[in-house]
Amino acid sequence: xxxxxxxxxxxxxxxxxxxxxxxxxxxxxxxxAGWLGTGAIFLxxxxxxxxxxxxxxxxxxxxxxxxxxxxxxxxxxxxxxxSILVDPLSVFMILIVSGxxxxxxxxxxxxxxxxxxxxxxxxxxxxxxxxxxxLVLASNFLLLIVGWAFVGAASxxxxxxxxxxxxxxSAGIKAxxxxxxxxxxxxxxxxxxxxxxxxxxxxKVFHATEAGAFGPGSNxxxxxxxxxxxxxxxxxxxxxxxxxxxxxDAMEGPTPVSALIxxxxxxxxxxxxxxxxxxxxxxxxxxxxxxxxxxxLTLLIAGTIGLAQTDIKRVIAYSTMSQIGYMIMGVSxxxxxxxxxxxxxxxxxxxxxxMGAGSIIGAMGGxxxxxxxxxxxxxxxxxxACFIIGGLSLSGMPPFAGFFSKDEVLLVTGExxxxxxxxxxxxxxxxxxxxxxxxxxIFRAFHGEPVSEARELEAGHLHHADVPRNPANGEEEDxxxxxxxxxxxxxxxxxxxxxxMSVLAIGAVGAGLLQIPKVDFVIDDFLRPTFxxxxxxxPHARNGLLVFGLGLxxxxxxxxxxxxxxxxxxxxxxxxxxxxxxALGRGLYTLFxxxxxxxxxxxxxxxxxxxxxxxxxxxxxxxxxxxxxxxxGTTGLVRAGSAAVRAAQSGFVRYYAAxxxxxxxxxxxxxxxxx
Amino acid sequence: xxxxxxxxxxxxxxxxxxxxxxxxxxxxxxxxxxxLMLNGGNLALIAFSRMWGNGDGQILxxxxxxxxxxxVCIGLGMIVAIYRRELPIDVDELxxxxx
Numbered sequence: 001x002x003x004x005x006x007x008x009x010x011x012x013x014x015x016x017x018x019x020x021x022x023x024x025x026x027x028x029x030x031x032x033a034g035w036l037g038t039g040a041i042f043l044x045x046x047x048x049x050x051x052x053x054x055x056x057x058x059x060x061x062x063x064x065x066x067x068x069x070x071x072x073x074x075x076x077x078x079x080x081x082x083s084i085l086v087d088p089l090s091v092f093m094i095l096i097v098s099g100x101x102x103x104x105x106x107x108x109x110x111x112x113x114x115x116x117x118x119x120x121x122x123x124x125x126x127x128x129x130x131x132x133x134x135l136v137l138a139s140n141f142l143l144l145i146v147g148w149a150f151v152g153a154a155s156x157x158x159x160x161x162x163x164x165x166x167x168x169x170s171a172g173i174k175a176x177x178x179x180x181x182x183x184x185x186x187x188x189x190x191x192x193x194x195x196x197x198x199x200x201x202x203x204k205v206f207h208a209t210e211a212g213a214f215g216p217g218s219n220x221x222x223x224x225x226x227x228x229x230x231x232x233x234x235x236x237x238x239x240x241x242x243x244x245x246x247x248x249d250a251m252e253g254p255t256p257v258s259a260l261i262x263x264x265x266x267x268x269x270x271x272x273x274x275x276x277x278x279x280x281x282x283x284x285x286x287x288x289x290x291x292x293x294x295x296x297l298t299l300l301i302a303g304t305i306g307l308a309q310t311d312i313k314r315v316i317a318y319s320t321m322s323q324i325g326y327m328i329m330g331v332s333x334x335x336x337x338x339x340x341x342x343x344x345x346x347x348x349x350x351x352x353x354x355m356g357a358g359s360i361i362g363a364m365g366g367x368x369x370x371x372x373x374x375x376x377x378x379x380x381x382x383x384x385a386c387f388i389i390g391g392l393s394l395s396g397m398p399p400f401a402g403f404f405s406k407d408e409v410l411l412v413t414g415e416x417x418x419x420x421x422x423x424x425x426x427x428x429x430x431x432x433x434x435x436x437x438x439x440x441x442i443f444r445a446f447h448g449e450p451v452s453e454a455r456e457l458e459a460g461h462l463h464h465a466d467v468p469r470n471p472a473n474g475e476e477e478d479x480x481x482x483x484x485x486x487x488x489x490x491x492x493x494x495x496x497x498x499x500x501m502s503v504l505a506i507g508a509v510g511a512g513l514l515q516i517p518k519v520d521f522v523i524d525d526f527l528r529p530t531f532x533x534x535x536x537x538x539p540h541a542r543n544g545l546l547v548f549g550l551g552l553x554x555x556x557x558x559x560x561x562x563x564x565x566x567x568x569x570x571x572x573x574x575x576x577x578x579x580x581x582x583a584l585g586r587g588l589y590t591l592f593x594x595x596x597x598x599x600x601x602x603x604x605x606x607x608x609x610x611x612x613x614x615x616x617x618x619x620x621x622x623x624x625x626x627x628x629x630x631x632x633g634t635t636g637l638v639r640a641g642s643a644a645v646r647a648a649q650s651g652f653v654r655y656y657a658a659x660x661x662x663x664x665x666x667x668x669x670x671x672x673x674x675x
Numbered sequence: 676x677x678x679x680x681x682x683x684x685x686x687x688x689x690x691x692x693x694x695x696x697x698x699x700x701x702x703x704x705x706x707x708x709x710x711l712m713l714n715g716g717n718l719a720l721i722a723f724s725r726m727w728g729n730g731d732g733q734i735l736x737x738x739x740x741x742x743x744x745x746x747v748c749i750g751l752g753m754i755v756a757i758y759r760r761e762l763p764i765d766v767d768e769l770x771x772x773x774x
Contacts, residue, residue: 650770651771652766652767652770653766654696654697654698654700654705654766657693657696658697661693661697
């Protein structure tokens, strides 16, 4: 079969899974919806493998295949087709998306077992996977925007999955609104591109751009505008500053959702977008610089916030933001293969960390605060091992996967020279922070004195809260649909969870072997056909910088872990001392724990002025002009006019008949006199 | 005989009907007067038909009779309905249409 046929199959399975579980939810007994959903995504993964094999049979020059099912709209010069592009980049993405999704579906079968919304959950989750695959397989801007909006909708549905939690619904709305800001950026950027190239198809757009559709030379005004607008879309989806505030709140969703959407796949769509649009970005270096700077800023700021948060899922969420900052920075400076390589390894270890967090939250009976956790090392040995693997990989310890990918991104950044050195330094500073906050989380959750829940579990009993409460605000809940179910799951006791985490743990350890500097270049070679025309792709590393970078990465990771150990294990109380004794410590802690006041900033700069403008417009324009003058004036006129003629409506039939006859006679006389 | 005589009779019948419709208050009589008006019109139609020597006017007269039959049907039905509800059988009392 052709690679594109496999590509269509990749899309068909999750769509079928969505529809089956959505329409058959009354007829699907027990956990069958979970297995149905998992099976659909697994079939999709197999189809993605088929696409990979079929694609690799072609010579590298013929690895960009477009297949079109039908015309979407073919009027006045718009060439919008229902078509997919199967090339190494999209195959790389569908393999990651469908592979990680399969595991997270498998995990969810146990994790969501007791939830009354079990079937709904899998229907949404399958829909998300379908949308994401559509996004990465789209071969034109229209379909890309459709997929882009679909994943936003799926994200909203899943964040607000426990829809009776007010915190969850407002988090969903926030995520949706900020994502729509990004959608608008994407649509406007597409407008600029269509205006100059006259096409929506990616390949045609790229050829036209390279042929000078935006004028000679680089940095033409409209191209930079288009790329910056695309970046707005990428920032909103990938939670980059200043459009990042939705991601930590999105942790209100069930933990598998955080693992799948808000760590492994959807939030990396921005990285994919920049890599996909590289022929445009390379001709707009100004936009590339914007992307690189924002990525670097995000990775640093998110890292510092991660140091001070106490909700275990939010710590991982800020870590996700920070890691995506690396990727955005990477693909913006031309480290496409490295950025995408980091995307892959990050999908493994971050999904693993979230799954581990889900397990420990299960052991705590739904509680998420690190302040209430502690000493779970003995009670949750498997989860602990997974956390250590994921944490080491995230911190960039050799030989774990994160080590190779993160250092590759930074290496290419350093290679660019010039002011990119600043990004290089920020990147390593971020790596140091990463090690600290990751191991702060691990040490606080697993080391130290076991809390009562951990003791209970060691004795063989899984803790259950007497009254289920919302971990975010402490409100009491019941166990009906719209709230989490009565049972909690831990990886130690649920085989599907254990299996999924094991596979991811292997990935988090071993995925780095795909691309070891100087040894093998699987990712580089595989992705080369997509980036064939790129001038920045795969620069040759200088040995000195390579060795220095790898060494520095290792040292910083070790130092960070050692520091975290000293603060949170060897000398408990150090953290409190740091944040209370000195003014600097107090100030920094306040800044970090309040997330650099971004929510307040957006509130003050955008929400409040717009709300004030809205109120002003309502009180003056709407009340006085529209309601009183326009509407009031019109109704007043009609009322006055009708009052004048109402007297004629006496209700006497005879009177009407007389008028009729008089009128007819009058008309008759008129014509008689005329003739 | 001149067409004018026929038309004069037709006009007289029509006017009688019209005056009846305007002046009488009993709906039954109003209906009868309406019939008078229609038949006045019919008389004129048939006179014209004869004048031109073709059947058009007669066919139209037949259509008018059909309409008259329908109208009588509905009108009598309404009168029976009014009677059954014990409402006054007086068109001036039935004036819900007043604006």
